[in-house]
Amino acid sequence: MSDLEKxxxxxxxxxxxxxxxxxxxxxxxxxxxxxxxxxxxxPNKNRRMVGxxxxxxxxxxxxxxxxxxxxxxxxERGMLVPPHPHxxxxxxxxxxxxxIEHRDSVGSHALVRPGELNIMTAGNGIAxxxxxxxxxxxxxxxxxxxxxxxxxxxxTTPPAFNAxxxxxxxxxxxxxxxxxxxxVAGVTSPAPAYTPLxxxxxxxxxGRTLTLPLxxxxxxxxxVVDGALSVGDLTPGFGELVYLGASRDSIExxxxxxxxxxxxxxxxxxxxxxxxxxxxxxxxxxxxxxxRDAWQGAIEAGGNDRFGMVPGYDGAPLPAPPLPxxxxxxxxxxx
Ligand code: MN
Numbered sequence: 001m002s003d004l005e006k007x008x009x010x011x012x013x014x015x016x017x018x019x020x021x022x023x024x025x026x027x028x029x030x031x032x033x034x035x036x037x038x039x040x041x042x043p044n045k046n047r048r049m050v051g052x053x054x055x056x057x058x059x060x061x062x063x064x065x066x067x068x069x070x071x072x073x074x075x076e077r078g079m080l081v082p083p084h085p086h087x088x089x090x091x092x093x094x095x096x097x098x099x100i101e102h103r104d105s106v107g108s109h110a111l112v113r114p115g116e117l118n119i120m121t122a123g124n125g126i127a128x129x130x131x132x133x134x135x136x137x138x139x140x141x142x143x144x145x146x147x148x149x150x151x152x153x154x155x156t157t158p159p160a161f162n163a164x165x166x167x168x169x170x171x172x173x174x175x176x177x178x179x180x181x182x183x184v185a186g187v188t189s190p191a192p193a194y195t196p197l198x199x200x201x202x203x204x205x206x207g208r209t210l211t212l213p214l215x216x217x218x219x220x221x222x223x224v225v226d227g228a229l230s231v232g233d234l235t236p237g238f239g240e241l242v243y244l245g246a247s248r249d250s251i252e253x254x255x256x257x258x259x260x261x262x263x264x265x266x267x268x269x270x271x272x273x274x275x276x277x278x279x280x281x282x283x284x285x286x287x288x289x290x291x292r293d294a295w296q297g298a299i300e301a302g303g304n305d306r307f308g309m310v311p312g313y314d315g316a317p318l319p320a321p322p323l324p325x326x327x328x329x330x331x332x333x334x335x
Contacts, residue, residue: 025240061096118163123153129310167189226260227256
């Protein structure tokens with residue numbers, strides 16, 4: 001997915017984490033293109049990152065046969081994100097329901113399906129498209145996540161796309177799930193990560209309490225995608241994210257009477273300062289300007305050294321919006 005906002009805000013995070021926390025973070029609604037409405041949890045005005053997770057969009061469940069204006073467009077159904085670039089990050093596509101077709105400039109063509117991890121590593125530059133195909137199932141529910149790459153690899157690791165259809169399962173007392181990335185309760189995913197990182201899709205049975213083991217050097221958050229849970233005196237429901245902080249060796253999560261499904265996101269606090277603008281991550285204003293120029297040049301030339309085009313995509317790539325007049329500058333990770 002892409003940040004399609006016409007006038008994207010400048011967002012920068014710096015590493016800062018001071019022990020356990022319990023913060024309820026609310027989403028803001030963002031319209032992507034003409035066909036998809038998402039709830040953006042990160043960056044949040046109160047917190048910009050959790051570990052290296054720097055972007056969290058939650059969308060659906062949407063019945064693609066029941067679209068209403070202004071999100072419906074003639075001949076378009078579900079997600080329609082034309083080719084757009086990324087730098088210095090990984091995208092993680094995770095579906096709870098539905099199907100999305102992914103294509104990218106390294107030649108990948110994949111169907112993203114529920115329970116399968118699709119992770120794209122941008123390195124210095126990649127472009128991809130994501131669309132709902134005409135024969136996709138009617139319901140679409142998922143999350144699009146970005147992981148910031150550390151400076152040591154962000155421009156040198158080659159652009160790549162990896163899909164994992166057979167991820168390790170979590171079987172816990174009263175709960176079960178899938179480890180997308182990193183290690184949860186001793187279960188480790190094969191997906192590549194460049195900083196200590198955790199992602200898992202967990203369901204707790206109705207009314208049950210899960211004591212989930214955590215790694216104290218990581219900070220964590222939970223994003224509820226179905227049902228509700230209690231953690232401390234907070235009761236996050238659908239689409240709400242609770243930041244748990246760090247320095248915990250476990251957390252007690254209590255499912256509502258209807259059960260709960262949530263994404264667990266975590267990792268070692270990311271200490272490097274980031275500049276995030278549109279679909280680019282960099283370290284300086286100048287770097288963002290260079291990435292934008294390279295992308296616009298790639299559109300003109302049909303691909304260049306930094307950004308290739310997306311083979312098999314039927315349509316025009318997405319031009320970058322105008323840069324803001326102000327210089328992009330660092331801001332603290334937490335307000
Ligand atoms: Mn994208």
